[in-house]
Amino acid sequence: MNDKWRKFFHTMLTQNHFIVIILATLVIGIIFFLFMLTNVYTKTYDINRFSNAKETIRSPITIEDTKETERRRREAIQAIDDRYYISSEITEERIGYVEEIFDAIKTLKSQSNSTSEEEELTTVDYVQDLQQMLSPEIIAQIDQKTLSVLFDANENDRSISKELVTTTLHTIFNEGIRTEDVTDSLDRFNERLRFSSLSSKVKSALSDVASFAIVENSFFSVEQTNEAEKQAVNNVEPVTIRAGEVIVQEGQTITNEIYEQLKLVGLLNDDRNIYPVIGLFMLVLLIIGYILYDLTHLNKQIEVGIRSCLAFIIISLLMVAFMKFVSYYATETNPLYYLLPVPVGAMLIKLLFRERTAVTFAIVFSIIGSVIFNGQIPGALNIEAGLYFLMSQLGAILFIYNTKDRPAILKGSIGLIVINICAVSLFLFLSYEKYEWTNFLVFGGYGAASGLIASALTLGSLPFLESGLGILSDSKLLTLASPNHPLLRKILTEAPGTYHHSVMVANLSEAACEKIGANGLLARVASYYHDLGKTKYPHYFIENQMGIQNPHNFIEPKQSAAIIMAHPYDGAKMLKQYNMPKAFIDIAKQHHGTTLLKYFYYNAKETYKKVNEEEYRYPGPKPQTKEAAIIALCDPVEAAVRSMDEPSKEKIDQLIENIIYDRLTDGQLNESSLTFNELEMVKITISETLNGIYHSRIQYPDDKKLKEEA
Structure with a gap:
């Protein structure tokens, strides 16, 4: 029973990405709530009247002392003479x-x-x-x-x-x-x-x-006297205890007046106020709702599985932990948040996923920073810290314009440093306080150091997230696309026809994916490896049969089908042995889905009376992602067009139409989330790309024919 439940939950978490995203956002929300709790739910004290304060106590909130205000108003009325x-x-x-x-x-x-x-x-x-x-x-x-x-x-x-x-x-x-x-x-x-x-x-x-x-x-005069008393009351300013104001100094005696003030601001054990916690809970709900919406939208473009969600959780945890740690040492005279490398989170999310999600988390981290750096004063927000974090993160996102180039991170750090220094200078100039040049140098140095530290941390942590969580960033995909990779060299040397076929499929898949907003780079690099299994028996595949007889002519159709149908799974096994990304392994398994090997199936039917169709179908699974589905379409299209004697636009378009129709009616695209509109765009893109490759050329006459005509 336990194994069944374990299997059920594993299936739910691996196949239903929306549930995974919901659970991840809840975990992120809990992390945010716990780290911000002490900033809205302050420490309380067990204090008796007329005892000595063991520490200096400040007011956590701004509140009116209504009793003192009323007392002063009574005194003002009593001081008014009759009119x-x-x-x-x-x-x-x-x-x-x-x-x-x-x-x-x-x-x-x-x-x-x-x-x-x-x-x-x-x-x-x-x-x-x-x-x-x-x-x-x-x-x-x-x-x-x-x-x-x-x-x-x-x-x-x-x-x-x-x-x-x-x-x-x-x-x-x-x-x-x-x-x-x-x-x-x-x-x-x-x-x-x-x-x-x-x-x-x-x-x-x-x-x-x-x-x-x-x-x-x-x-x-009753009227004049009442008017004078009313004016006197209006002239009495409400007695307000300001947030951060010292209520009692260490060692000072707790008088009745001080005790009432402590009670008023909710610093006594019996007077803890639950409303700030409710407010924080509502803020966290809004934040995770915003994150949930963005991650759900992201899931439509790339697969947001458990590993991706773990990356968001880890990044969120590290960012708020950094903020909380620095907040204990930051003061009004020494704003250490200028030194905090908050852009790391936004930079990592942009490099690992996409820019829009990075902006979403940049906004979230800025809001959280304004709460964490509020000096633990409930109801207060450090707007300066929040704006600084927002400008710094958006600057980092802006200056990392090429996510496929790791040195771009270092180049972007220069722009980030400029943004940080400008933001710090802005806050100093807007302040009413007078600052010396040393303040500009110190605080500007904080901003510059923040930019350098953020870039260094991003470069240092990116490989760990990529390898540890198996997340495919653009930079990692580019590394795997290198022709010097052992597996690509293996395909090139052992199955050169397959290598050429894979490159062509890669071109078609990338163009089609980018047209519908899917991950074109992932499709390109995965296409290089999708037929790796053919290297086990390369000569049994027609693209590698150069100058030799077809070995399928000498074996039974059933044996031929078994060899052909084994290549997706042989390739997946090799990819797994080399610790290649899971997305590559899945695409290798899924690029033929459960399609029928029609050539060998009909050959078998001509020879044998009873033929089981299931024995000539790939075991699957069917393509689960848009990228896998597009590769599954481009693979047969490219092979079929390459086998044409004289490919023309009409023939190519008809071939693409037939193959897509065949895959649709066979149910091969049912699990890929491709829409009909996207499928139409894919068809047009494949047609344009293939017609660009196999366009008609002018037939130039040879020299002999020219002489005869002369």
Whole structure:
């Protein structure tokens, strides 16, 4: 039972690439989550009130201290005095009464000057008349004695008195008189009166007038008071504990205020906040979704199997491990992330796979870097680090323009160094802080060293990933394409016809693969080795039968079929012995699929009554990839066209059409994921390539014929 389950899971993982990709992205997501966790889920402390802090503790977040803010607002409200409004109506009314007294006296004085001696009245009579003229409020509070003194005063004293009383009252009333201020206001008036040149009688009378006139004219204003309190509250800035701010120094006593602050920012064991972890989980989900989409798209172009996924996991692990290690030593004054060779990951992915996937991971590593270098402050992102990583990685991807040339990595390092130095300078110039030239030299040196280290690490680690995981990079394929390779020399020397056939198949396959977006270089190099098995019995294959009789004429059709059908598997065995890439081995096995050896099958049917068709079919498997399927089509097409006496475009096109139709109806392309649209493009490309090779040439007449015609 265990063996069955083991076999089931092995089949699922090796044949269903989508499941492998999902599992790989989940593993990558777990790696990212674990490495970023401490940057959002900070350390907590077991601290008691009034104990001494064992270490300096900083706030991990920026948060408002609402209790302290409220306390300051209460203090601001308490500091606001009650607001009063001054009634101008009362002011005008009371001063009007005073002016009324002096105007009435002036009127009576003018009347007294015009009367005859017989009609002359006493002061008492005039005061009585004066009382008849004045308002009841005045009569009710000012006695006759006061009015008599003012009436008897000379005109100059009355003028001075009126001016003195009205101006002083204006001043006092305009300042506002509350109930409790009436006595003080009268004292102020009397103090002003004391320094005047008037007689004591007049001063006393004026004091009585002021005592009558001075009343409350300033009243409590609820609206103004509320507005003042509201303004005071608005002027109080919220008390904020900033991320990174020191809450308590090492050895300092934990007061109630400090304890509440520690509790507020979630640094106590009982107050751990789970929300940052939820946020990190959501971020990782978005990242792995982005990676999953790209790898699924990549799988349509090249096979993304277990080995490829392992490469992505290893590269991702190394990149975040580098970041995490350096982050422990980086500070605001010493940004060591400038020295970090982050471009290694993007460069390796581009060299091993493709540029688009390298850009995807460059963006991902930049986002992760902005979290890891946040100073372990939850909710904060180091945008400068993230942008630096992004520019550095994109620069590396841009400058490695030729992935088939390993020295291009070293050449690209020069451009990478320039990009890094420019990025560092950009951040320094944009900063508000003043930097010295030594800072430019040091930080610029970090950027230059990062470029050199990244190139060196890429060159050093690339062979290990290629050989250890069996990943076929362009550079490795070019190495295997060298004619000096022992297996290619073996084909050339032992089966030269097969070698020429393989080169032609390679040309056709590469052109067709590149047309539909498949791996043309893989198809070319795999085609060189696909018929390696023919070297075991080279003369049994027609392309190697030069100047000899066909050995199949002397053996049974069944024996001939067995020899021919064995060559894919003989070749796969040889390739395996030489530790050649698995893709080559699979293509060698699959390039004939389960096709029927029609020539020997029909020969057998002419000789024997009962012939089992299965004995004349290749065991398979059928082509599993686009590259294998295209090679499986180009192989018979090239052999058939080469056997034509006078190949023309019409004949070649018809031959290609027949072979492709035969493979389709026989189900040989069912497992290759080739679409009908892609198959049509392949057919056109093969036709154009073959017609370019076998194009019609002008037949030049020989010298003998020219002489006869002359």
